[in-house]
Amino acid sequence: MIKQDLIDNSPVRFFDSISNGGLKNGQMGLITSKKGLGKTSVLVQFAIDSLLQDKHVVHISFDQHSSNVITWYDSVLSEIGKKKNLSDMSEISNVIMRDRTILNTNQETFSMEKIVNTLSALVSGGISVDCLIIDGIDLQKLSKDDIEKIASFVKDKNIIAWFSDTNESTELSTTLKADIEPLFATVAHIAASGKAVCLSLLKSDNQAAKGSITLNTKTMLMSEGLSK
DSSP states (O other): OHHHHHHHTOTHHHHHHHTTTSOOTTOEEEEEESTTSSHHHHHHHHHHHHHHTTOOEEEEESSSOHHHHHHHHHHHHHHHHHHTTOSOOHHHHHHHGGGEEEEEOOTTTOOHHHHHHHHHHHHHTTOOOSEEEEESOOGGGOOHHHHHHHHHHHHHHTOEEEEEEEOOOOSHHHHSOTTTGGGOSEEEEEEEETTEEEEEEEEETTEEOOOEEEEOTTTOOEEEEEOO
């Protein structure tokens, strides 16, 4: 009952409200912003939402040690609990985090083929991959072939995959190269707007999109209230 309440009132539901229900199975999404504006927090919110629904999450980080990633999960889950006046989320955390796998790599030594092979090995070993998080990758350094490799895995396994990339552009045309843009179903950008931090859609379901929500500047949770 508590888990279902957390799902129903997840910060991700605010994102769903502006993005036609969010990513569908077999699709990839991208969150961009300049450094330090909340990309990892947003990705972790997507991941926790999947974990609460008994899905297995694989989180691949390009710029943070595993211990830092774990801290993000603990912090975000704690803030979600506070919204529901739940002072102790440890029991829920202990249950859902069993379905989380964290991997670290870096842009200089990785290849997308290695990542796909690692994910395939996890699946072969009995670890399901329902939600894939790829945090901190530099998409400008990847080729269309690289992205197609992971897109094929996502489609074949019928999962969702969220990426983050440090990019200050507010335009879709300069956020993604033209040859890889069609491979992403949803693209959103985080930017400061006065005293607020807004997450705005650049693309949803393969169409240009409009709509934005705010991020709570204290908790970094996706929040109610569309920006004007």
